[in-house]
Amino acid sequence: QVTLKESGPALVKPTQTLTLTCSLFGFSVSTDLMRVNWIRQPPGKALEWLARIDWDDDKFYSTSLKTRLTISKDTSKNQVVLTMTNMDPVDTATYYCARSAYGGNSGFDPWGQGTLVTVSS
Amino acid sequence: QSALTQPASVSGSPGQSITISCTGTSSDIGGYNYVSWYQQYPGKAPKLIIFDVSHRPSGASNRFSGSKSGNTASLTISGLQAEDEADYYCSSYRSTSTPYVFGTGTKVTVL
Numbered sequence: 090q091v092t093l094k095e096s097g098p099a100l101v102k103p104t105q106t107l108t109l110t111c112s113l114f115g116f117s118v119s120t121d122l123m124r125v126n127w128i129r130q131p132p133g134k135a136l137e138w139l140a141r142i143d144w145d146d147d148k149f150y151s152t153s154l155k156t157r158l159t160i161s162k163d164t165s166k167n168q169v170v171l172t173m174t175n176m177d178p179v180d181t182a183t184y185y186c187a188r189s190a191y192g193g194n195s196g197f198d199p200w201g202q203g204t205l206v207t208v209s210s
Numbered sequence: 211q212s213a214l215t216q217p218a219s220v221s222g223s224p225g226q227s228i229t230i231s232c233t234g235t236s237s238d239i240g241g242y243n244y245v246s247w248y249q250q251y252p253g254k255a256p257k258l259i260i261f262d263v264s265h266r267p268s269g270a271s272n273r274f275s276g277s278k279s280g281n282t283a284s285l286t287i288s289g290l291q292a293e294d295e296a297d298y299y300c301s302s303y304r305s306t307s308t309p310y311v312f313g314t315g316t317k318v319t320v321l
Contacts, residue, residue: 135314136256137312138301138311152307153308185256190258191261194309196248198257198267200256202255
């Protein structure tokens with residue numbers, strides 16, 4: 090069964106760096122055509138795509154957040170890591186990781202359960 | 211990066227059909243057949259219900275159907291049921307430096 094699970098701090102202070110980990114189960118991030126994405130959702134608001142990393146280590150970022158984001162993978166742990174620098178209260182959101190469906194641009198499936206990150210001093 | 215435009219809310223009675231629109235541009239919906247739709251219950255992660263405009267993944271109800279015309283995609287829910295009350299989001303691949311964009315979201319209410 091293919092599942093993903095996010096982990097990371099529930100609370101970070103403004104200006105700090107956030108590090109989130111997505112653990113993958115039932116598939117390997119290094120398998121051909123595997124792609125893993127990070128997506129976030131502020132409370133009561135819409136989804137926002139953040140970043141993607143591919144099996145061959147290609148990386149893609151949201152233009153508006155590109156300078157603050159870094160996505161990477163640890164194949165030995167079968168994990169994908171997202172770091173976001175200079176956190177601000179507007180970054181308060183539930184952060185999800187999700188696999189690219191059908192190996193391409195066909196959407197995201199499945200999703201992890203999400204992890205809520207609150208930015209506050 | 212502008213989001214795709216969806217109506218804030220749509221409602222219908224049990225058994226009826228409703229349609230949710232998702233409007234983009236020629237750089238996303240109009241240019242590619244990579245529109246997907248998601249159902250999200252409160253406090254839960256989104257679930258893929260339509261991919262590639264009109265295809266249903268395994269396990270998705272056949273009461274969900276998708277289509278596209280020009281720069282607008284649509285999700286139709288037929289035979290509306292109480293369990294369909296949720297938020298729905300569209301998404302599309304986009305030929306800009308940000309490869310994916312989501313819609314503004316639609317709350318479906320079953321009367």
